[in-house]
Amino acid sequence: MKVARALIDGAARVLIIDDEGAWLVADPHADPLAVLAAGTGERSGTVDPSTLRWLPPVARPGKIVAVGLNYVDHTAETGFTPPAVPLTFAKYPSSLVGHGEDVIVPDDLTSQVDYEVELAAVIGRRCGGGDRPTIEDVIAYTVANDVCARDLQFSDGQWTRAKSFDTFTPLGPWLVSADEFGDPHAARIRTVVDGEVLQDDTTGSMVFRLEELLAHIGAGVTLEPGDIILTGTPAGAGGFRTPPRYLEHGAVVEVSVDGIGALRNRIVHRTKGHS
Numbered sequence: 001m002k003v004a005r006a007l008i009d010g011a012a013r014v015l016i017i018d019d020e021g022a023w024l025v026a027d028p029h030a031d032p033l034a035v036l037a038a039g040t041g042e043r044s045g046t047v048d049p050s051t052l053r054w055l056p057p058v059a060r061p062g063k064i065v066a067v068g069l070n071y072v073d074h075t076a077e078t079g080f081t082p083p084a085v086p087l088t089f090a091k092y093p094s095s096l097v098g099h100g101e102d103v104i105v106p107d108d109l110t111s112q113v114d115y116e117v118e119l120a121a122v123i124g125r126r127c128g129g130g131d132r133p134t135i136e137d138v139i140a141y142t143v144a145n146d147v148c149a150r151d152l153q154f155s156d157g158q159w160t161r162a163k164s165f166d167t168f169t170p171l172g173p174w175l176v177s178a179d180e181f182g183d184p185h186a187a188r189i190r191t192v193v194d195g196e197v198l199q200d201d202t203t204g205s206m207v208f209r210l211e212e213l214l215a216h217i218g219a220g221v222t223l224e225p226g227d228i229i230l231t232g233t234p235a236g237a238g239g240f241r242t243p244p245r246y247l248e249h250g251a252v253v254e255v256s257v258d259g260i261g262a263l264r265n266r267i268v269h270r271t272k273g274h275s
Contacts, residue, residue, distance in 0.1 A: 003032045004174035005055040012055055017174050022049045032057055033225055036139055036177050054098040056171040057142055063227040064091040065217050070232025071205050077240040086208045086216045092164040099173035099263050103147055106165055107269040110149035113247045116233035117191040117255035119203050120144040123227040128218025135211050140175035143263040144230050145255045150239040170265045181259050184210050188258040194251055201234035
């Protein structure tokens, strides 16, 4: 089952996506996770996906927990020492933006903006803390772009600010239920910038599998429905290429995971506006 959120007539609405198109869920107050959990929802007609303004498919996650250096080749290209345990950091929920929306770069603050395609796991029920979370606690998967200001990432000495500017976490275009998506370690994952493939791997190349990530993140930390886990990015990030390839004003970035779909966003430098 695929569930999305979009802005329709000025209000956030939940949609069910299937082979026949995009169906509006009748309840204007429907929650995407509740629709996924039920496996159904009363529909009130179709809408044209090409006309939609897509919203992040998770409305208000309490936490976005990201994992760094979780693909072998990406760790090698960075020159960092492979971590002995998962390396985690936070991204602010205010950094979320939907499919088709612009990523607004504060180019007065950074000149080295990078892309990172990631498989995102969405928690479906309260877990962790005193109980070990498992993959059964994941209700859905989606695609994320962990946009990063590399210059600030390294000058700050920690990663949160550089990865949490407004719009720096594109997410979507929709949620795919865990049962429909299947094995989270068997999907092709790619980044295409202005038509050129720059990242291309499979999620089977993760160093720490999702079960290990959940156990590590949820040890002493309660995970709530809607919390998002970003599982890492493969090799090919722009900042570690020779020469580096950072995202320019007007670049179109498409990140995708097979079995989910493609998430596309345009890069807009704040001082240059939306023209």
